[in-house]
Amino acid sequence: GTRFRFCFKLPRAVTHERSPDLDELRRFLAVIDLLESALGPLLVQFPATVGPEDLERYEPVFEAIKKRHRFVIEVRHPALFEDPSLLEPLLERFEAGRVVLDPRPLYEGDRSHPEVLEALHQKPDVPVSPTIHNGICFIRLIMHPDIVSNHRYIDEWAPHVAGFLADGVETYMMVHCPNYLHCPPLALDFHNTLMRAGGMAHLADLAPWPLPMQLPLV
Numbered sequence: 001g002t003r004f005r006f007c008f009k010l011p012r013a014v015t016h017e018r019s020p021d022l023d024e025l026r027r028f029l030a031v032i033d034l035l036e037s038a039l040g041p042l043l044v045q046f047p048a049t050v051g052p053e054d055l056e057r058y059e060p061v062f063e064a065i066k067k068r069h070r071f072v073i074e075v076r077h078p079a080l081f082e083d084p085s086l087l088e089p090l091l092e093r094f095e096a097g098r099v100v101l102d103p104r105p106l107y108e109g110d111r112s113h114p115e116v117l118e119a120l121h122q123k124p125d126v127p128v129s130p131t132i133h134n135g136i137c138f139i140r141l142i143m144h145p146d147i148v149s150n151h152r153y154i155d156e157w158a159p160h161v162a163g164f165l166a167d168g169v170e171t172y173m174m175v176h177c178p179n180y181l182h183c184p185p186l187a188l189d190f191h192n193t194l195m196r197a198g199g200m201a202h203l204a205d206l207a208p209w210p211l212p213m214q215l216p217l218v
Helices: 022-038 052-066 088-094 104-108 114-119 147-166 180-195
Strands: 042-045 071-074 097-102 136-142 170-176
Touching: 022 052, 042 052, 052 071, 052 088, 071 088, 071 136, 104 136, 104 147, 136 147, 147 170, 147 180, 170 180
Parallel strands: 042 071, 071 097, 097 136, 136 170
Antiparallel strands: none
16 A cells, blocks of 8 residues: 655754754754654755855765665755756765756746745746656655646656656655645645556555545554
């Protein structure tokens, strides 16, 4: 059956400050360690202000995480998209994945939608770079509140994810939307589309939404 994994994002005090708070990181890791096998890779999300020349000061963060968990790095600085080789040696050194951020549904849909206007400054319009690093693929798909306009992106990503899974790639798909109430139905839509992709008929059904009761964590 399907096994849910929690993929926690590191605190802002660790990733968004000029000097990462390593004490806060240690407290964070001590708490989430209690979830043990229910943990997926950790998300190390950097703001657009963190460029190639800034990454070195976060190496103690990467060292601390690598001892305990797998993790993926999300960058937003343009230089790291223009020249991926600026990040790739660091990914290899720490055996990390690189987040594939896909904001196209948000930007190619109706930008005048009030929920989209509020979210555009939080979701950068970056190139989609679906390169796999260290056997892990971590996709963050930013959906539009106009549900119908998302279908083609779901249809586009499903066969890619099916291919990753068939190749043995550890794959995570995170569905986002400015209105979080849309996320569970969109995630269910993606999962059902994935089940219809080649070789994915063995996937277990997801529970219908809304859930009648809270599922156990373990």
